[in-house]
């Protein structure tokens with residue numbers, strides 16, 4: 001393996017849980033984590049940052065309701081977005097989240113990329129397609145990050161990855177926030193994006 005990217009992380013600071021666009025930060029580049037509720041966004045962010053309780057991890061889906069800005073090395077933000085697609089929340093909350101996400105994609109000029117997280121067992125659902133359309137509409141680049149790969153055997157993983165490749169998705173990172181798999185690769189990707 002090449003460089004140890006995790007060692008490049010010197011400071012991590014939880015800045016804000018934003019519930020409206022006036023609370024967004026846009027002073028520095030940012031990398032956002034999006035995906036269905038329960039797909040493992042907060043867990044993966046915690047694994048990346050090596051701090052256990054920085055991004056709140058759901059005991060039940062639908063926990064992250066705000067857009068959470070985490071400042072790293074005083075030079076960029078990791079942004080934890082609220083999960084979408086959880087059926088058991090009210091229409092009112094759902095439309096508030098959609099508005100919040102729309103505002104975020106619309107106003108964040110320093111958003112470099114959205115890491116689109118998906119549970120490796122589920123892949124692309126209807127809700128994921130909506131996110132993809134949303135990102136395309138706002139012209140925001142994204143890559144697929146598969147989560148919870150510890151739940152599948154090597155063969156099963158390969159099967160899921162080849163399904164995605166057949167659909168034209170070639171840039172895929174495999175991770176497990178719980179087993180800390182793919183963390184270095186993900187950092188490499190993030191630093192590469194930040195440098196360009």
Ligand SMILES: Nc1nc2c(ncn2[C@@H]2O[C@H](COP(=O)(O)OP(=O)(O)OP(=O)(O)O)[C@@H](O)[C@H]2O)c(=O)[nH]1
Pocket residue numbers: 035036037038039040041042043044056057058059060061062063064081082083084147148149150151175176177178179
């Ligand atoms: N086995 C396994 N479980 C995981 C992994 N990542 C997350 N989980 C579990 O999945 C559940 C949801 O994880 P979160 O990280 O809270 O998911 P989230 O995407 O932030 O959820 P929302 O905030 O509701 O959008 C928790 O019970 C985690 O422990 C993983 O890599 N492997």
Ligand SMILES: [Mg+2]
Pocket residue numbers: 041042043056057058063064080083
């Ligand atoms: Mg979360």
